[in-house]
Amino acid sequence: MGNLINTIKKFISNKNTVTILGFLAGIIVLWAFYNYRVNRAIDPVKVPYANKALTASAQITKEDIEYIEISREFLNKINIITDEKQIIGQFVNVGTSIPEGGLFYQNQVVSEDELPDSLYEDLEEGTIYQLPVNNETTFGNSIYPGNYVDLYMKANDDGTILIGRLIASIKVIGVKDSQNQNVFDSSTTRTPARLIFAVNDEQNQLLMAASYISGVEIFPIPRGRYYTEQEGETTVDSQRLVDFINSRSMVAE
Numbered sequence: 001m002g003n004l005i006n007t008i009k010k011f012i013s014n015k016n017t018v019t020i021l022g023f024l025a026g027i028i029v030l031w032a033f034y035n036y037r038v039n040r041a042i043d044p045v046k047v048p049y050a051n052k053a054l055t056a057s058a059q060i061t062k063e064d065i066e067y068i069e070i071s072r073e074f075l076n077k078i079n080i081i082t083d084e085k086q087i088i089g090q091f092v093n094v095g096t097s098i099p100e101g102g103l104f105y106q107n108q109v110v111s112e113d114e115l116p117d118s119l120y121e122d123l124e125e126g127t128i129y130q131l132p133v134n135n136e137t138t139f140g141n142s143i144y145p146g147n148y149v150d151l152y153m154k155a156n157d158d159g160t161i162l163i164g165r166l167i168a169s170i171k172v173i174g175v176k177d178s179q180n181q182n183v184f185d186s187s188t189t190r191t192p193a194r195l196i197f198a199v200n201d202e203q204n205q206l207l208m209a210a211s212y213i214s215g216v217e218i219f220p221i222p223r224g225r226y227y228t229e230q231e232g233e234t235t236v237d238s239q240r241l242v243d244f245i246n247s248r249s250m251v252a253e
Contacts, residue, residue: 044069047082047103054098057180060109062088079106091180127204130176130194137219138175138192144184147172149195149220151207152227153241156215162244164236166206169223170197195220206242209249216245 051066065084081087081104092098093110131151135141143149153166174196175183183190199207210216221227229235 045072045082047080048084048087050098050100050102050104053100054092055181055185057182058092059112059179060087060090060092060104078103080104081106081109127199127201129197129199129204129207131197131207131218131220133192133195133220135191138195139222141183141192143172143175143192143195143220143222145172145174148223150223152219152221153210154217154219154233155213155241155244157244161233162236162241163227163229163233164238164241165221165227166210166218166238166241167199167203168238170199170203172196172220173198206245210245213245213248 046067046069048065049068050060050064052064054060054064062084065087087104087109090109090111093108093114096108098104098108133143148169148171150165151167151170152164154161154163156162172195174194175192176194176196177183177190178193181190183192207218210218
């Protein structure tokens with residue numbers, strides 16, 4: 001036993017042996033590190049991607065998302081969102097788009113509050129007012145940004161159906177669909193949901209007050225066209241409509 005121990009001590013104390021053992025240890029460490037990196041690289045991670053093209057200002061829904069597996073190594077090199085909770089309900093940033101099959105990058109996805117809108121940026125004075133509309137009230141989606149319209153109002157005044165032009169010649173500065181997308185920004189057919197105007201404070205107060213009165217309808221009529229009075233309706237002037245709004249409004253002075 002003593003001879004065996006001495007032999008081992010001599011083997012270990014040999015400089016060549018120490019060099020070989022150090023070299024082998026280094027090889028083992030390098031191999032272990034390489035193997036770890038390879039395993040990390042090929043270990044797939046599920047990330048969301050767009051299953052259809054999403055244009056600027058579009059709201060992202062759960063139905064717009066599917067998943068794909070990518071390597072962690074690739075994931076570490078790109079700035080993408082991996083958690084659907086940071087995507088669903090958010091919006092595609094203005095000035096960008098997400099193609100079908102595209103990943104969601106951090107700078108492409110913003111909240112509604114962060115969503116810039118050129119309509120607001122270009123507004124020099126006045127207040128943005130958004131009027132709910134549909135295909136029928138926009139004459140088959142034939143009202144475009146830049147067009148001028150008259151805003152008509154219909155209301156039931158104790159059994160008398162009042163109808164008339166509330167505001168004359170107001171410029172349309174935007175037409176949006178229910179997903180906050182500009183209706184005429186692409187060749188895709190989109191259904192109008194809101195006409196957007198810039199109004200002064202008096203007009204904004206009037207329109208907001210009217211929107212809170214039960215049974216009141218505000219609808220656009222393109223300039224050059226006229227509303228045809230229906231049976232049972234009474235055509236009145238704008239002052240009569242204003243008086244009606246003020247008499248029924250909580251914000252009336």
